[in-house]
Amino acid sequence: MATMVELSPTGEQNDYVLGKPADKKTPPQRVPGLCSVRYGIAFITHFCNFTLLAQNAIISITMVAMVNSTDHAPHLNGSSEELPAGLNGAKHEEASKHLSVKAPVYNWSPQTQGIIFSSVQYGMVLMQGPGGYLAGKIGTKKLVGIALIGSSLLTLCIPLAANLGLAYLLATRAIQGLTQGTGYGGQLALWQRWAPPNERGRLCSIALSGMILGIFTVLLVGGIISNSLGWPFVFYIFGGIGVVCWILWLILVYDDPVSHPWISDPEKEYILSSLDHQxxxxxxxxxxxxxxxxxxxxxxxxxxxxxxxxxxxxxxxxxxxxxxxxxxxxxxxxxxxxxxxxxxxxxxxxxxxxxxxxxxxxxxxxxxxxxxxxxxxxxxxxxxxxxxxxxxxxxxxxxxxxxxxxxxxxxxxxxxxxxxxxxxxxxxxxxxxxxxxxxxxxxxx
The missing domain is CATH 1.20.1250.20 (MFS general substrate transporter like domains)
Known part of the structure; x- marks a missing residue:
């Protein structure tokens, strides 16, 4: 393992030679920057936040397609001028059945839509506090990993839950809110052990900015996916992304530098020597x-x-x-x-x-x-x-x-x-x- 003398600036080495021991609290300076384990964890957490926020916001863009009934014959005007070209008679009936199979449509009132959208928020509010506490007890890696895979699997199940009935959909959304709230509240404990005080702004910004990118991406591509493949595929795609993110999280993220198997000795010493335990x-x-x-x-x-x-x-x-x-x-x-x-x-x-x-x-x-x-x-x-x-x-x-x-x-x-x-x-x-x-x-x- 490298010594503090080897990692200290020249001035500190001279002090040591002159008989003045180096200050053990001074963090070593020659450590990796952007290409380091701590920044890698920040980018993985960025991806994690991207996934959780994207999965949370999917229904904001798919709700229009989930209740839109303009593609079905009973809801179209009687005039043939209002029908798309080639959708008259048997062809129109066949196309309507195809669209119905690809993307089911539900007769939800505006009030019901509001309940569906807000059902995920209760769990998020309930679990952010306990999530922060549990992270300190069982570890951030386990807690956020459970939250990530739970939210992703529930996202994959939402189209099925909607087909089974409104109660199943609300229950799925509510449980998903519990998992997402746990992930949000629990991940902050990670930076208590990984972020040196002079780098917390950068590392936390990288991690938290994934939330914005998640919202932006869903709003940008959600409509395109709904139109081309059907609204269920928005849930399938982002649920699958979440599973991939969960795998990366399990492999690459650890609760602290001491337990990380691939971190270099200089970086580990730099982080540990700069942290004040909270x-x-x-x-x-x-x-x-x-x-x-x-x-x-x-x-x-x-x-x-x-x-x-x-x-x-x-x-x-x-x-x-x-x-x-x-x-x-x-x-x-x-x-x-x-x-x-x-x-x-x-x-x-x-x-x-x-x-x-x-x-x-x-x-x-x-x-x-x-x-x-x-x-x-x-x-x-x-x-x-x-x-x-x-x-x-x-x-x-x-x-x-x-x-x-x-x-x-x-x-x-x-x-x-x-x-x-x-x-x-x-x-x-x-x-x-x-x-x-x-x-x-x-x-x-």
């Missing part, structure tokens, strides 16, 4: 609080509705409660840094209170456009996940500019963005079905 319970505590408050937030919203508050008032009230207190607590962090307990409390509450917005702006698409709720919610969630990529980059920029007050300035920027978004929702937010989203009655000829 408490797994403290890391998972915000997710546990968020899980609890998220459930209570839904109860609060329904309670206010039962007291004859208008829907728009309830949506804006809970959104405000889930936005202003967390942003204020984050801004206050630089001023309480002398107290460890107060800092941890503020961080925990700031993360935990945010889910109060879930029964507010999060589900507002169901109020204003039930027909397009799945697409709107999927797209908005994809846009929101861009923060996972931007935050580490912007945070690193602020710290480079001012190491003493960088965090304070970054927190103020976060507060301003949160306040700006809230003001937009309070001013322009609606809770009634918009004209462009209302169903139009088709007059038959």
């Amino acid at each position: 408490n797994g319970f403290l890391s998972s505590l915000p997710f546990l609080v968020a899980w609890t408050i998220g459930i209570l937030g839904g109860q609060l919203a329904d309670f206010l509705l039962s007291k004859n508050f208008s829907v728009v008032t309830v949506r804006k009230t809970v959104t405000t409660l889930g936005t202003i207190p967390p942003a204020t607590l984050v801004v206050a962090l630089p001023y309480v840094r002398s107290s460890f307990i107060t800092t941890v409390t503020f961080l925990t509450l700031a993360c935990g209170i945010c889910p109060l917005s879930q029964p507010g702006v999060y589900i507002n698409a169901l109020d204003i456009a039930p027909r397009y709720a799945s697409f709107l919610m999927g797209t908005s969630r994809g846009f929101a996940h861009s923060s996972a990529v931007l935050v580490p980059i912007v945070g690193g920029f602020f710290l480079n500019q001012d190491s003493e007050f960088g965090w304070r300035n970054f927190f103020f920027l976060s507060f301003a963005i949160s306040l700006f978004g809230l003001i937009l929702f309070l001013v322009f937010g609606k809770a009634d079905v918009q004209e462009w989203a209302k169903e139009r009655k088709v007059t038959r000829l």
